[in-house]
Amino acid sequence: MNSQATDSWRQSADRDLILNAGPRFELLVRGEGSHLWDGEGRRYLDFLAGIAVTALGHSHPVFVEAVSRQAGTLAHVSNYFATPPQLELAARLKRLAGAGEDGRVFFGNSGTEANEAAFKLARLHGGAERPRILSLENAFHGRTIGALALTAKASMREPFEPMPGGVEHIPATIEALEAAMDDRVAALFVEPIQGEAGVLELPEGYLKVARELTTKHGALLIVDEIQTGAGRTGDWFGYQHEGILPDAITLAKGIGGGFPIGALVAFGPAAALLQPGSHGSTFGGNPLATAVSNAVLEEIEQAGLVRNARERGVQVREAIEGIGSPLVTGVRGRGLLIGVALAAPVASLVVSAAQRLGLIVNAANASSVRIAPALTIGDAEIAEFTDLFAAALAEVAATALTETNA
Template sequence: MTSHAAQTSETAQAWQDAADRDLILNAGPRFELLVRGEGSHLWDGEGRRYLDFLAGIAVTALGHAHPVFVEAVSRQAGTLAHVSNYFATPPQLEVAARLKRLAGTGDAGRVFFGNSGTEANEAAFKLARLHGGVGRPRILSLDNAFHGRTIGALALTAKASMRDPFQPLPGGVEHIPATIEALEAAMDDRVAALFVEPIQGEAGVLELPEGYLRAARELTTAHGALLIVDEIQTGAGRTGDWFAFQHDGIVPDAITLAKGIGGGFPIGALVAFGEAAALLQPGSHGSTFGGNPLATAVSNAVLEEIEQSGLVQNARDRGAQVRAAVEGIGSPLVAGVRGRGLLIGVALSAPVAGQVVAAAQRLGLIVNAANPSSVRIAPALTIGDAEIAEFTDLFTAALAEVAAAAPTETPK
């Protein structure tokens, strides 16, 4: 008889072979074949359970198969899924008004819908170009920035490994250090826009210096440039406020959104305020699927549930618990904890993030190596004491396993 272990190995090899054969390998080998989710847990094809503390990279804000999400998809799919942007639909109008209200601008502003974060940033890139015109050719972005992988968004992204194979990229973008002094030195009346992430998630959950966004708002206003805040990873309550810019008490000219606003359904948005809201005119941008009634109905339901269930405050409270739990582990591998709310980066004392993530997955925990020396944690906004206790046990065990196998060193 064939043993269960052998059957499991054969099954795993079969789906891995299919993935290698049929999928473009832009994401590399897939870790597991996941078939079902509920709350903050996932199951693979062999029935093994995992605690999901990544939430699809800060996407599944309500967790998996949440009744509100399921009902919204089912109801709207049975009503109206797509009509094109020659027409408006009630879900589209409702979620656009909701996003403006949550951003704190009241009736001011307008919303463009796409299907992803990178599409939202492409639209924002065009917004900057339209604002700049002939006399403002410069666009500023920050070192370590990640704004997406399409050509325009990639021009805003500062990672050479992502950019270099696709040169030449659209010109005019300059990457500067994420310091107030560097921004003061770079800003002049030829700058069309400054793009900034309040927390650089892909760089290891790096926070901006204290007061950076307030200084950026003052400088961009003084020089007539747009301040465009990329809230794709930080929005929808993840940092303990609806949007991370609100922690600093400022109002940008535009924000870009995706990930958590759909709770797992693909949707992106550019929300522009003030004069910036009038820059995109008929014919200057578009999206066949953007703002379709199915996506916007689901987004509206997800945002309503976050609002009504107090999940923004829960992100703040549970984020503090998770940080305290990590700091209390006492592992020699933990050099510090960064981030806000439930977007958390664990700085490691050695470049072993990949090993920690692999060990965690073997133990039944899903987290992410944002870079060799940082582990990213971004669970659903619905987590509670039970999930945090389970996470603490599993993450402690993963750190201990890696620490026993590799000496620590200070990352350079």
């Protein structure tokens, strides 16, 4: 693609797309495995996976076959009817999550929709006697109004206030949770790892204490697994690292491998809260989306990709630490959800330098780079990543640290 053509797509994007995401970085036209190509034929190593979405990488044969087969069979019928892929996926998610026979699944099309359903679940459980819903500082649960009320980011919330009432944001500490919890709390919403905040892990033992306190006070424990689920952290779901069972979890991103789907999985008595007419989704749980999700999750299971995420995550973190960049002050996360803490607020510069070199990563905030590659990566991809990321860090460090010390 020549410069005139490049100018043309940028002009089209500026003219025709709502600017909620800002200017697009590139025009990407093709993907295979952990690589993407732009309109000029340039190759990029994708270590973001569409923000923890393309769990199998790009154009994986299992994904392609599932889309093609189901599209030629049955794509949509509405939720007045059930379909085999929908029933199969509901049973699969219950099994993987340990929800038991009395668990139930609601399907939507995205993570924010799953959290909207969970918000309503909390309200139904709480009623007038339990008006309080707790969420954590630095939390991100989505951008629709209910999910945004749970999200503790003032810059996202303020233009759309007033938010739905009753939500309180507390520090992500055990002490703050103990102080806040009482019998008027309907639910506690938590992410096992706060991805949008820079891949911040909860304190050790937090989820166990949260489970104990919510049980004691009759509140729901709702775990947002949208970014951490589907094997990304080295277990199927983040809460499983602490051996607890929540009352509900929300899912999206990796469970579809690139196809839009979200889900709320409710456990025990919480599974009976949503009744006919209390919630719905025209497209949620359609046979095309659920067939693809079944295929993606089956491949993750059969190919041992949960274990691969656990082992390759250690390898990636060690590789980053081994670079020895003065710009890197720490490496956080679990499995293949990794945050790189920087010594200066230059994450966007690191991301831009990496992209120029042919590497796609993400600035979760001004001083954190987020890394979330496909669960299928191996030695070759990690070696390529290490070289490219080291070069990007070196390019930025030479200027950034000089300016910081001046």
